[in-house]
Structures are given as C-alpha cells and as structure tokens.
Amino acid sequence: MGICTNKQYAQASEPPQNHRQNRLYLNYQQLANINHPLNVNHKYNNYFQIIPDTTAGKGIKMTNQYTSRLSREEWLEKRKEFWESRVEGEKVYWQSIQKAIEEHDEVNAQAILNACDLKLVNNSIQLLYDNSMHKYDVPVFMINEPQSFPSTKLCDAGLIQDFQETELKIKVRSNKLPQDFEVLTHTNQKHSLN
Structure with a gap:
C-alpha cells in the first residue's frame, strides 16, 4: 500500500x-x-x-x-x-x-x-x-x-438464556408440488430442504 x-x-x-x-x-x-x-x-x-x-x-x-x-x-x-x-x-x-x-x-x-x-x-x-x-x-x-x-x-447478546423447546408446525408450499404439506418439528431441530 x-x-x-x-x-x-x-x-x-x-x-x-x-x-x-x-x-x-x-x-x-x-x-x-x-x-x-x-x-x-x-x-x-x-x-x-x-x-x-x-x-x-x-x-x-x-x-x-x-x-x-x-x-x-x-x-x-x-x-x-x-x-x-x-x-x-x-x-x-x-x-x-x-x-x-x-x-x-x-x-x-x-x-x-x-x-x-x-x-x-x-x-x-x-x-x-x-x-x-x-x-x-x-x-x-x-x-x-x-x-x-x-x-x-x-x-450472543440477544440469545435467550432460558430457551424452551416447543413444537412447531411448518407449512411448506411449492409450485412444483400439487398441494401444501405440513412438517412437524421442534425448536431444537435442524432441517434442510434439498
């Protein structure tokens, strides 16, 4: 420089x-x-x-x-x-x-x-x-x-210290599928869509 x-x-x-x-x-x-x-x-x-x-x-x-x-x-x-x-x-x-x-x-x-x-x-x-x-x-x-x-x-400052695990319902919509579908998961799980 x-x-x-x-x-x-x-x-x-x-x-x-x-x-x-x-x-x-x-x-x-x-x-x-x-x-x-x-x-x-x-x-x-x-x-x-x-x-x-x-x-x-x-x-x-x-x-x-x-x-x-x-x-x-x-x-x-x-x-x-x-x-x-x-x-x-x-x-x-x-x-x-x-x-x-x-x-x-x-x-x-x-x-x-x-x-x-x-x-x-x-x-x-x-x-x-x-x-x-x-x-x-x-x-x-x-x-x-x-x-x-x-x-x-x-x-790290914004993380919740007393995090509670809960169940989540996720609705997935795609133009490649004939209909929507629901996925049941938990807040402590990782998922990836391939």
Whole structure:
C-alpha cells in the first residue's frame, strides 16, 4: 500500500473558490456534524453508541468518543471489512486515508493526505474530498478505539438464556408440488430442504 506522490505543500483549510465546489464543501461541512441524519456514523448505530460531547484522539484524528456493542475481535473484523469494501471514489485515496489513520505522527499523516490532494472538512479525517469533490466518509470506529467493549459478543447478546423447546408446525408450499404439506418439528431441530 503506497501513497499518491511525494509533493510537499500545506493543507488547504479554506473552502474552494469555484461556486459549485464551494456549495459542495458547505454541504460536506453539514454532513460532518455527528447529529446530521446523513452522517456516516449513523450507518453503524447497530454496532456503536456515540457518546455526546465527549471526544477521543487529537488533531485531525479527533472524533466523538463511542462505546462498542462489538467485542474487540468483532470490532477488528468490522474495521477490516470496512477497508475491503470501499468501492466509491479512488482506491489509491482510500489506501492513503488508511495509511494516514494508521500513522501515529500527525505531521506524517497530514503529509500522506497532502500528497494526494485530499482535503479535510472541518480539519477532521472523518470527512475528506478529492480534487473532483468526491467525498470520503470515515466512521469514528475506523479512527479511534472505543471507550469500552462489551463483555459478551454482539451475536450472543440477544440469545435467550432460558430457551424452551416447543413444537412447531411448518407449512411448506411449492409450485412444483400439487398441494401444501405440513412438517412437524421442534425448536431444537435442524432441517434442510434439498
């Protein structure tokens, strides 16, 4: 994984001068607000709980603090899944964003983004855009660790502890059969239709 180029210059913190681009930039600023309904973090509400008025990280990596509903292992898997599933925008930009997030030195992280002409919205790596004004949203769980992890895995959390076995009647209907038929089973049995 590499970065775009090795050119050096200061990060542009001013909005673009082009009217269309400036309008997009102002829209991006609104999207950066954690309370905006289209903020990227809302896509992951099932996995993470944002803690209002509390921050984690510093500089361009400052985000809202959050707690995880995923175990550490599930959280790491979700992060891996995020990087592997980026299809919008340019792949090299996503690679550079990942490298900048993983970089511990903020000056180096900023240099990685500068080399690709990626610009920060509100001086945060959570929302960036490229020269064609394509935006790159990065949820908080990709940037900082949560305040806490649960003691049980998310997939185990909803299981009923005092599960009772019961009898089930299942009606099977197929367009390949002349009539419906019923199957009698129990909640503790597995079945497969071949």
